Amino acid sequence: MLTDRQRLILSAIINDYIDSNEPVGSRSISKHEKIGLSAATIRNEMSDLEAMGFLEQPHTSAGRIPSQKGYRYFVDHLIERGRLSSHELNVLHSLFSQKIDETEKVMQQVAFMMSHLTNYTTIALGGEIKNTTIKHIQFVPIQDNKAVAIIVTNTGHVENKIVTIPPQLPIGELEKMVNVLNHKLKDTPLTQLKEKLMQEVRMEMAKHVARYEELFIVLQQLFTPDQDHKVYLSGTTNMLDQPEFTKDLTQVKKIMNIFEDNQAVTRLFSSVNHGIQVHIGEENKLTEINNCSLITATYAIDDETMGVIGILGPTRMNYGKVLNLLDYISNDFQKVIKGH
Amino acid sequence: MLTDRQRLILSAIINDYIDSNEPVGSRSISKHEKIGLSAATIRNEMSDLEAMGFLEQPHTSAGRIPSQKGYRYFVDHLIERGRLSSHELNVLHSLFSQKIDETEKVMQQVAFMMSHLTNYTTIALGGEIKNTTIKHIQFVPIQDNKAVAIIVTNTGHVENKIVTIPPQLPIGELEKMVNVLNHKLKDTPLTQLKEKLMQEVRMEMAKHVARYEELFIVLQQLFTPDQDHKVYLSGTTNMLDQPEFTKDLTQVKKIMNIFEDNQAVTRLFSSVNHGIQVHIGEENKLTEINNCSLITATYAIDDETMGVIGILGPTRMNYGKVLNLLDYISNDFQKVIKGH
DNA sequence: TTTAGCACTCGACTTTAATGAGTGCTAACG
DNA sequence: CGTTAGCACTCATTAAAGTCGAGTGCTAAA
Known part of the structure; x- marks a missing residue:
């Protein structure tokens, strides 16, 4: 469907946009190392990519930004998974070495670390009832x-x-x-x-x-199951750091109000499947976060699914980084609970 | 120390400022019913009140705003306590008639209602250990x-x-x-x-x-007492409605970060005494909220002090309203816990 | 003691102009 | 035929200049 060159360009645009939060122009892409093409050529490709629905243009004389479809394609096909940085590894290992007994504390700690490592909001749901006796x-x-x-x-x-x-x-x-x-x-x-x-x-x-x-x-x-899930939050104010939200505070309010409402949070996570999942923009259950992305990961102890960790950020979020971190946490979570 | 007239004027200014969040000018005060004085006279009095430290002037050609000392005097001597509105009474009664058994639920409910009635952030601390056996x-x-x-x-x-x-x-x-x-x-x-x-x-x-x-x-x-107080929050996003905070988001961030940090919250409440207390601006323990006011009320069940409810808003908060509500809740709290 | 009058201050808002990043299109090039 | 240089055009952003008006302090008169 897309040529290699188009994929390369799309990927470059999205990566740039994730960093800058500003419409990406043809010139800046043509300067990329791996791309030996002039701005004019890029413009032609961009125009095609827009026609196919992967890119959007905020207004005539602006650069392009990724559309929801663009992000989806990026996440599904283009994203390159890297290693965790040594800093990230250090933080996580310090977490693993803590031997905290109470599940509550662990959840809180994990949420805290994830929000600090990602600068997004972390929502952890505990106490899935499956397999609990x-x-x-x-x-x-x-x-x-x-x-x-x-x-x-x-x-x-x-x-x-x-x-x-x-x-x-x-x-x-x-x-x-x-x-x-x-x-x-x-x-x-x-x-x-x-x-x-x-x-x-x-x-x-x-x-x-x-x-x-x-x-x-x-x-x-x-x-009778009155028990909503217990919700652990961390880094809710990180929302306020995202320039796309700072411009419209009423939206931030709506989002943050969700955090206070256990029911809403549970609804948000109601369609989560096993493993790691990316919910982009309007794919999310709640309209309030239709320009956010939520990355969820189920975690397990002794192969028993226990709960979900979710990272919420703008659609322009750093998918690669978050996915790496969640992968790691998700796989090694039992170590934390069991104390290494 | 203050003449009756000065008290009247100070009171009028603060009330106006609480409503409008804008520096209050002499003319608007002279228009008040109870004050039969011209703007020029008010100006003279205002000048005196400023010299005494009760008022401040943001800049030369602006009206006056209350200083911290002004608020303190207002709260201590000028505030007029009114009755609860029928709407407020309705909401509270609906709360009282709920017969919720679990303390946790009650706390959460009370916090929720208070934040909705006041439009400020409510922080409820549960589980004071005094007298618990x-x-x-x-x-x-x-x-x-x-x-x-x-x-x-x-x-x-x-x-x-x-x-x-x-x-x-x-x-x-x-x-x-x-x-x-x-x-x-x-x-x-x-x-x-x-x-x-x-x-x-x-x-x-x-x-x-x-x-x-x-x-x-x-x-x-x-x-060993690892138990921080359990903290119940409601209406944290109300902070974002206050114009004084909207202008400086970094400040809101700092404030909201406190909410996520149990230790900080506990510190904030560490100097709370029995009964209802008003902490204005820099009287508060944490510098982050030095331009906020915190009104705290201890509540009790069967005369045993149980915990604290705190309402946090800008220094320009509606002290009268909040005090009335807290008075009511504080006195009748046991009814809620015990199910009427 | 109170008040009317007046000159002055200064933030808030509006208007205008300048800037520049970016596009689409066309024509030339290898 | 894909690629690229050139150019006219668009439009958000920023800065500068100008206007407005709420409010003050001071003086002199009632």
């Missing part, structure tokens, strides 16, 4: 009729929720229920939880526990 | 040598942390330790925790638990 369930009474329900998963995550206990419940019934729960639900994947609860647990409770219907209602409350 | 301690093993330590407080808050268990610890020793802990630490205020741990618990463990030194190290890790 229940390790332990417990109720701790805290007031007359309230108790904290605590659920521990095999990943060491602790979920807790305050529940109301039916009044005048005979002492011991709660304990019986907990026994049933632990017996029946231990090692149950969260995905099968609901199902198992409604069937096995219900039956077992009917056998052993007095007033089980009331208690069962409590359980249903407890296990 | 320990209700239950437990260890749940999750891998060979790891366990989740869970601490439940009387407020229903659950703290959890992953700890490493000494290798080849005889089964049962962990349990023994937990028994000791629960026995000795139950109902201990968090403030006395460290002390009690080092003395009573240590002794008791020495008696009953094998290899207690190793386990004790684990405990020390567990109870």
Whole structure:
């Protein structure tokens, strides 16, 4: 579809634009080492590339900028993956050597480092429920009729929720229920939880526990998935450094408001697939970020998909750099969690 | 120190400036209903007020703006507290009627509403440890040598942390330790925790638990206060609506970066006293917000101080409105937590 | 003590002109 | 036939000059 020369030129234009955020002119391209052509020739090619939809012209007498289609082609075919710089490697290794135990802290740290290495906003989603199993369930009474329900998963995550206990419940019934729960639900994947609860647990409770219907209602409350993903953010203000956003603050506001809204963030990530993915401009779910690109990477521990890291920047973002970093993090993430 | 007339004029100027964000001129003040004076007279008074340090002049031929001292005097002596508007009351009542159980959710909700009612940024700090006591301690093993330590407080808050268990610890020793802990630490205020741990618990463990030194190290890790306050934010982007900040984005960046840094936030709130407090401009701990004002209110449940809500805006913020709202929330906060 | 009048200041805004990077097109060149 | 030099034209950006008006300080009169 494109000649080698056109690919070379397109690539040069996009790379230049990513650096400068200014329409790229024919003359500056013709000066590139690898291209031994005059500005006039470049102009002809540019004109063709524009006709094919890879480039756009902000106004008649300006240079060209990449179109969404241009970026897509660039990401899919032209991008050249480099090595990480020694600085990047140092930062990442310092991260890996930290042996942080709590997943929360790790997430926060990873997000922090990514945003600092890229100068884009990093969004990390934790706690994918796939393959997580229940390790332990417990109720701790805290007031007359309230108790904290605590659920521990095999990943060491602790979920807790305050529940109301039916009044005048005979002492011991709660304990019986907990026994049933632990017996029946231990090692149950969260995905099968609901199902198992409604069937096995219900039956077992009917056998052993007095007033089980009331208690069962409590359980249903407890296990209904109110949990949005936990969102870890870092570098949100990096948005303010991008000249394309600084010009229109209302847009930055809209974008940053997304960060405060867990639901919106979850929606944004709802179509993320396994591995590394690039969502360019209007390919994104939320119109607010239709001139941003979001690069997502799922990460896993012991081959269990755990969550997603996303890097959000302008469509004119440094795809190569971000992809390299995410590749690295994504592959070696378990090392961090497990402490090298 | 100030005549009644001067107070009236100062008040009028500040109120005008809060609305308009523009230097206030003598003519506009002389038009005020309550002031039956000509612009020339106002000018003389303004000149005096400036000499006394309550007003400033951006440049020779401009109106006056309040100085920090002016705001301080305004807040301390001139501010008139009004009633909440019916809209505000509605919003707050809808909040109170929600019966949300989890403190986390409540905090988030309160922050959300405050930021929407004020159009300033709201920062809520949860989990003041004063008067919180320990209700239950437990260890749940999750891998060979790891366990989740869970601490439940009387407020229903659950703290959890992953700890490493000494290798080849005889089964049962962990349990023994937990028994000791629960026995000795139950109902201990968090403030006395460290002390009690080092003395009573240590002794008791020495008696009953094998290899207690190793386990004790684990405990020390567990109870060291790594816990920054949990920070709930809402309306961070409201900063971008304030014209004084829009002009200098680097400043907004600095401010918003604080929000991402738990430590900085905690420092910012470190000097907060009981009740409602106004921190104007340079009175604030962090230089980044030296042209902001922070209004803080401690809130309590059952007379136990729980945490702080802070509203952050430009020094030219609507003190009256915010104070009214915080007063209300602060007094009736328990209702929300307890579900009316 | 208050006020009207007046000259003066100075930021904000508008207008105009100059600049220059970039294009498209045409004609010549190898 | 692809490539390139030349040239007229476009148009955003920047700078300079000029206008406007809100506001002040001071003086003198009520």
